[in-house]
Amino acid sequence: MRSPSGREIPDEIDPILEELVRGIIGQVADKWTMLILEVLEEHGTLRFTQIGKLTGGISQKMLTQTLRQMERDGFVQRTVYPVIPPKVEYNLTELGRSLGAAFCAVWEWAAARHADIEAARKAFEERNGKA
Amino acid sequence: MRSPSGREIPDEIDPILEELVRGIIGQVADKWTMLILEVLEEHGTLRFTQIGKLTGGISQKMLTQTLRQMERDGFVQRTVYPVIPPKVEYNLTELGRSLGAAFCAVWEWAAARHADIEAARKAFEERNGKA
DNA sequence: ATTTATACGCACCAAAAGGAGAGTGACTGT
DNA sequence: ACAGTCACTCTCCTTTTGGTGCGTATAAAT
Numbered sequence: 001m002r003s004p005s006g007r008e009i010p011d012e013i014d015p016i017l018e019e020l021v022r023g024i025i026g027q028v029a030d031k032w033t034m035l036i037l038e039v040l041e042e043h044g045t046l047r048f049t050q051i052g053k054l055t056g057g058i059s060q061k062m063l064t065q066t067l068r069q070m071e072r073d074g075f076v077q078r079t080v081y082p083v084i085p086p087k088v089e090y091n092l093t094e095l096g097r098s099l100g101a102a103f104c105a106v107w108e109w110a111a112a113r114h115a116d117i118e119a120a121r122k123a124f125e126e127r128n129g130k131a
Numbered sequence: 132m133r134s135p136s137g138r139e140i141p142d143e144i145d146p147i148l149e150e151l152v153r154g155i156i157g158q159v160a161d162k163w164t165m166l167i168l169e170v171l172e173e174h175g176t177l178r179f180t181q182i183g184k185l186t187g188g189i190s191q192k193m194l195t196q197t198l199r200q201m202e203r204d205g206f207v208q209r210t211v212y213p214v215i216p217p218k219v220e221y222n223l224t225e226l227g228r229s230l231g232a233a234f235c236a237v238w239e240w241a242a243a244r245h246a247d248i249e250a251a252r253k254a255f256e257e258r259n260g261k262a
Numbered sequence: 263a264t265t266t267a268t269a270c271g272c273a274c275c276a277a278a279a280g281g282a283g284a285g286t287g288a289c290t291g292t
Numbered sequence: 293a294c295a296g297t298c299a300c301t302c303t304c305c306t307t308t309t310g311g312t313g314c315g316t317a318t319a320a321a322t
Contacts, residue, residue, distance in 0.1 A: 020249075021241040022162065024241045025234075025237055026162065028160075029156050048298075049299080060281095060299085060301090061280070061282090061302095062279095062280065063300095064299080064300065073251055074247060074250070074251025074254075080299095083289090084287080084288050084290085086288095086300080087299085095247055095248070099240065102236050102237050102241075103237060105233050105237070106236070106237060109229065109232075109233030110152040113229065114151050116205060117205055117226070118151075120203065120205025178269090179269055180269080190311055191270075192270095196310090215317075215320085216266085216317090216319075217268050217318095219268085219270090
């Protein structure tokens with residue numbers, strides 16, 4: 001089967017896989033996850049507070065939560081040094097890096113097409129905003 | 132600048148573009164948006180209630196809301212036939228189809244790597260679940 | 263006269279997400 | 293003795309999200 005655009009669309013999608021994939025995308029597309037992914041890609045290995053500063057505006061709660069999720073999913077590696085005061089380092093795993101690479105396409109699409117989207121929004125407003 | 136993975140990372144990202152792109156991805160990665168994108172790709176032109184049935188489990192409120200958003204952003208075209216009872220048809224625009232294509236990479240990544248993710252989750256549970 | 267069908271809008275409510283700020287444990291520097 | 297550091301955790305509190313059910317217009321069908 002082919003879509004009107006001509007590109008291939010899987011005929012039947014395994015619903016279990018679909019559910020799982022959707023879940024993953026949902027998490028990954030999360031605001032903080034993407035930001036953290038970016039800063040870790042740029043800076044390599046970082047510790048907790050550094051990530052917090054570099055992402056900017058994230059609360060400690062969200063930082064911990066997001067980092068835990070990413071660790072759980074195998075995107076980041078968490079290294080604890082048993083010193084005092086505590087020291088914990090975070091860095092991307094290969095899986096995490098491959099995720100960033102996969103999302104690059106969406107990034108590029110959004111960068112290439114955002115003008116079209118904004119134009120569509122303007123047109124929409126004009127049609128429905130004041131009418 | 133290059134990431135440890137060797138793939139190119141944009142050096143400086145325009146924060147305005149970044150914000151916009153993040154917003155778009157956030158919306159698009161939404162559960163219902165993705166589902167509707169899929170059914171419209173598969174079935175071409177559909178009307179309101181048909182989309183509701185095919186997506187399965189969506190409330191009318193969310194269906195309307197998501198569809199409006201997609202129309203606003205230029206992903207779907209909405210055609211109203213002034214008949215009674217009302218008839219409204221929806222179909223993807225070229226922009227909508229290109230969006231689906233862009234997300235394909237993420238889909239494929241998730242499909243290819245979901246086993247790794249599940250393994251990571253299991254390992255994580257074993258480390259932290261009972262310990 | 264009443265029911266049915268369609269594509270919604272609106273008001274209300276429950277659940278979830280997320281922010282703010284205080285507390286913790288143990289050592290180190292003053 | 294006492295404040296400072298780090299990586300959290302815990303408890304409120306507010307905001308957001310999403311579901312449910314009701315209302316609506318109008319013509320055709322019963």
